[in-house]
């Protein structure tokens with residue numbers, strides 16, 4: 001039965017949010033989602049081993065323990081769940097897990113598995129110790145999800161043969177394997193699935209110093225000459241996201257090659273990113289438009305979402321789902337019960353003095 005479940009509505013909302021993101025940031029360099037033609041370059045820049053992987057120190061240490069102990073015991077490790085926003089390294093870590101174990105890696109995704117038969121075909125052909133990576137695991141169809149429960153726990157699948165009253169389930173043993181699931185929304189996973197993972201790694205946005213290191217490493221791989229100041233500048237504008245950092249690097253490289261001698265200096269990086277409309281904190285045109293409207297047109301707020309959206313000529317969803325989260329995360333904008341309010345940092349970011357009354361705001365809305 002294809003029953004409704006609470007996760008479905010939330011899953012649809014997520015898919016819509018990703019579509020909104022893709023549509024609203026089609027020409028933006030700071031979208032956390034991968035472009036269709038970005039996968040080849042991304043795989044060239046992926047760290048292959050845990051020691052090459054920058055940042056996420058806690059996750060790295062946790063994984064290192066799990067993998068080392070599994071190797072010592074000569075048994076596949078527990079199933080692993082990787083949770084976190086797009087572009088932070090989930091796919092990269094899944095590949096590293098297989099490489100560290102010296103295991104084969106099978107890659108699929110929730111949306112690619114339409115029927116439970118598709119999953120049965122994958123599971124029954126796994127070899128012992130293989131790593132099965134299911135990306136976007138929160139989008140797995142329910143019958144497949146139920147098949148996965150049994151496979152994860154007992155290394156068994158029930159293959160249903162025939163239809164109607166004569167249908168029989170034939171149990172089929174499968175080789176012990178390790179499932180690595182990735183999700184941008186751990187909260188959407190049904191509890192029985194979440195509980196079957198032995199370990200969940202929560203990935204967080206990267207610190208500027210970590211992104212600087214990543215940018216310098218990528219520059220080395222791409223053969224781009226990059227000064228330390230330029231690396232720091234790119235890191236500061238990358239919104240805590242390695243995917244964005246690598247993308248900014250490629251665009252400033254283009255600029256340096258065409259307009260200068262190929263070396264990316266601080267001046268070149270700044271000029272290029274001004275041209276591409278990525279500002280000092282990584283805000284793009286849409287983000288700045290939202291902040292600018294709140295401050296300049298509505299005196300800093302509070303202003304309601306729909307009024308703000310109309311003033312910008314954008315969909316309310318675009319403002320709320322695509323632009324606001326980052327503005328809130330950097331402390332430039334606050335969502336309050338009475339509407340959106342620009343913070344003192346928000347005013348300062350636009351080069352304006354905040355009104356004196358704002359000094360009291362944080363206590364009001366904290």
Ligand SMILES: Nc1ncnc2c1ncn2[C@@H]1O[C@H](COP(=O)(O)OP(=O)(O)OP(=O)(O)O)[C@@H](O)[C@H]1O
Nearest residue numbers: 042045046054086087088089090091092214242243
């Ligand atoms: N810690 C890191 N060190 C170096 N590069 C990284 C790191 N994390 C991610 N990257 C780079 O960022 C890019 C995106 O990473 P990845 O594809 O693993 O993200 P993801 O979390 O799987 O994103 P999505 O949710 O969109 O699938 C890759 O090119 C990868 O090389």
Ligand SMILES: [Mg+2]
Nearest residue numbers: 090091092135
């Ligand atoms: Mg991925």
